[in-house]
Amino acid sequence: GAVVSQHPSWVICKSGTSVKIECRSLDFQATTMFWYRQFPKQSLMLMATSNEGSKATYEQGVEKDKFLINHASLTLSTLTVTSAHPEDSSFYICSARGLYTDTQYFGPGTRLTVL
């Protein structure tokens, strides 16, 4: 149980385009989803927290207009990187948490490369 998927697993795009990453909880209802960014050989940096049906809460320094998060259902959250630039290239990982648990279950990650 507690499986989280991400799609796509990797994506290459041109500078200036937008990219959408999906995060799905496959076998449980995720009341809260988290989006992280991980730079090479570094730890995870929390970007934002989203609760189903509410606006996401962004961490300090994360541009909410650039990283659009939607959590429209209990099993799906999306992260859209708008007008992507090479510095946005990174590994993006989502996680999901159910209602009565403190445990986050992580997706496999999405490797974004912006040319």
Next chain:
Amino acid sequence: AQSVTQLGSHVSVSEGALVLLRCNYSSSVPPYLFWYVQYPNQGLQLLLKYTTGATLVKGINGFEAEFKKSETSFHLTKPSAHMSDAAEYFCAGGSQGNLIFGKGTKLSVKP
């Protein structure tokens, strides 16, 4: 400030040897503690977690960790390392699902 500190960014052991990965947390971190493992180009997999109850927690793949409040530690151990244990390990603490991560420890296993 809340923090989780992993001592040693890189640990190398021989196959069959004891694995010890250290994690300390600040006393302000709520005592929900986790160990995750990350293989290259993959997400994080939960190894084990401490929330309440027994302070010695057993996880998957033969790993276990002991919560020591007096030492604010939650070290991860495995009696005998396998080559397949080579990965990055993250200690994390938090509550209500909001996690504070350590910087990670890369475990290498020599044949």
